[in-house]
Amino acid sequence: MSERLVVIGGDAAGMSAASQARRLKKPGELEIVAFERGHFTSFSACGIPYWVGGDVEERDDLIARSPEAHRERAIDVRMRTEVVEIDARERRVRSRDLASGAEEWTAYDKLVIATGARPLRPDLPGIDAPGVHGVQTLDDGQALLDTLTKTKGRRAVVIGAGYIGVEMAEALLHRGYEVTVVNRAQEPMSTLDPDMGRLVHEAMTGMGITMVNDAEVTKILTGEDGRARAVATDDREFPADVVVLGIGVRPETALARDAGLPVGEHGGLLTDLGMRVRGPVADGAIWAGGDCVEVLDLVSGRHRHIALGTHANKHGQVIGSNVGGGYATFPGVVGTAVSKVCDLEIARTGLREKDARAAGLQYVAVTIESTSRAGYYPGAALMTVKMLAERRTGRLLGTQIVGREGAGKRVDVAAVALTARMTVEQMTALDLGYAPPFSPVWDPVLVAARKAVTAVRAGGA
Structure with a gap:
């Protein structure tokens, strides 16, 4: 007998979940209905500034998959239709056609909430x-x-x-x-x-x-x-x-709140490792992902709200796998993000100083200046790296990088180290790639790690 999956929200998390579930379950096994109140599905909101600025020429370049493309894969996408109520007890949602105002109830066996975040x-x-x-x-x-x-x-x-x-x-x-x-x-x-x-x-x-x-x-x-x-x-x-x-933004969870679903201190829905919404009201039939949920910070051990497309797509993959009969988990994040303004690259991962203090951690903080390439190689650009390490253990707590070309993506080394719970001393032994066009002999991240080691030792570790 066929089950019905209802998805609220047609962007990254929602449609990733629907698509992954469809890969695992044929239309005769799983009917998928997705509601989207806007005009587009599966688009990159992160790319909007670059479209506005002219780096991306066409709006449609930001669309990964249109409603028509989803429908060709047997996903019933209902555009310009807003879900206005979740009845978790009866396992149904009430939707409103934004053009006609007509409303109807749709029953579900499984529900995915991917309502995103709203701008402040x-x-x-x-x-x-x-x-x-x-x-x-x-x-x-x-x-x-x-x-x-x-x-x-x-x-x-x-x-x-x-x-x-x-x-x-x-x-x-x-x-x-x-x-x-x-x-x-x-x-x-x-x-x-x-x-x-x-x-x-x-x-x-x-x-x-x-x-x-x-x-x-x-x-x-x-x-x-x-x-x-x-x-x-x-x-x-x-x-x-x-x-x-x-x-900035806040989780769009009014619909879920009204249904009695649990939210955290940052206003996002609370889920387990499989992205299933916690609590008796959800009754094991509701999942949530994307900008409307809170995630576990693997460094501090606390929950945070981080609105990023990378997380949303991963949430969707996890949800779709679990809804489709497979098994997947989302363990948490370390808070990695990169951005730029003109030729300045800005990156961070892990904890800031105030985050470390709020978590009750004692730490050392060091800052170094280096270059993106060997200093004698043409195009070498300055960058500043700040690194936090736990005072006694030397565990890496966070890294921030500001610099020109070649600075931003270096934060990924620190993101991996944070995920692996490495100490700054262990980081100094990392076998990173070197050639003068790409890095000094000591990569800037490792220079910061070396300085952090000295600070940790001086602190009595």
């Missing part, structure tokens, strides 16, 4: 004025591009200086705008420690971006036409022909 949109005067844009979906990206095409002025204000904020600052700079970034934190990129964020600040200023830190936006000022004309803080106004929100 503070309740400020003028926040909904024309000319103010978020950048979460392809529709958002198209709306922003339309505004950039129509707007005669060339002044842009980005609110927020996290990953989205700095990437959108670059995109607008490429479009020929005068860019101001208004940031409530001490330095941009609060995913870094402030001393490393300061390097990002200095580099962005050098690119011609105006950085305003320690500033709280109080309102969006509008003109006589109702459009945004400036961003105001307590003591200043910043003229703007377009405003872009890059404040």
Whole structure:
């Protein structure tokens, strides 16, 4: 007898789960129905800044698989249809067609919640004025591009200086705008420690971006036409022909909360290692993945909310395998992320200093400067590496890298070391690739590890 899998959300986690389940179960064994309230499935939200900035030419280049392609694989994708209620007791969901308003109930044997995250949109005067844009979906990206095409002025204000904020600052700079970034934190990129964020600040200023830190936006000022004309803080106004929100996201879990499903301290759904939602209400029939869940931090042992497509796709693979009768787990993350603003590469993995303190860990922190290649080889670029290690054991706790070409992906070495729970002394023996065009004799990550070893020994380990 055929079972029915219902998927809520048609992007990375949801459609990866549906596709993997379909690989394992034929249509006669498993019916798959997926609901998506937007216009697109399986798209790269991470690529939107590069599309807006012109590095990616076409919107469709960001779409991995269209609704039609999913339907050809016997996945019943229902677009522009929003699930508005989960009835876990009766194992059914209520959906609404956004065009007609018609509603219907759909029963499920197994349910996947992949509702993603919602951009933070503070309740400020003028926040909904024309000319103010978020950048979460392809529709958002198209709306922003339309505004950039129509707007005669060339002044842009980005609110927020996290990953989205700095990437959108670059995109607008490429479009020929005068860019101001208004940031409530001490330095941009609060995913870094402030001393490393300061390097990002200095580099962005050098690119011609105006950085305003320690500033709280109080309102969006509008003109006589109702459009945004400036961003105001307590003591200043910043003229703007377009405003872009890059404040961050929160798990989209209102639907799950209303159904009585458990959420964590960061607002994300709580799952087991197989991505099955915990608790008696789920009754073993509900899975969740992507930006709407919390994940285990393998370094601190705490749960975190990290909105990244890499995790979402892995969650989907795990869910699809388990729903389809196989077996897979998602053990957790170490918090690896890379980004860039123009030619500056920014990377981190593991814990920041404040994370280590919050986890009750005693640590040493070291910072080194090195180059991406042998110093005598043409194109060698400076980079700064900061490394944290546990004081007594020497276990690696985190690494941050800021530099030019060749800096960002070096963080992967540290990510592997964190996952393997290596000490910084063990890292110094890693047999990394060397040739003058690629690295100094001592790779910058290993230089930092050597300095961390010295600091650990001096600390009484």
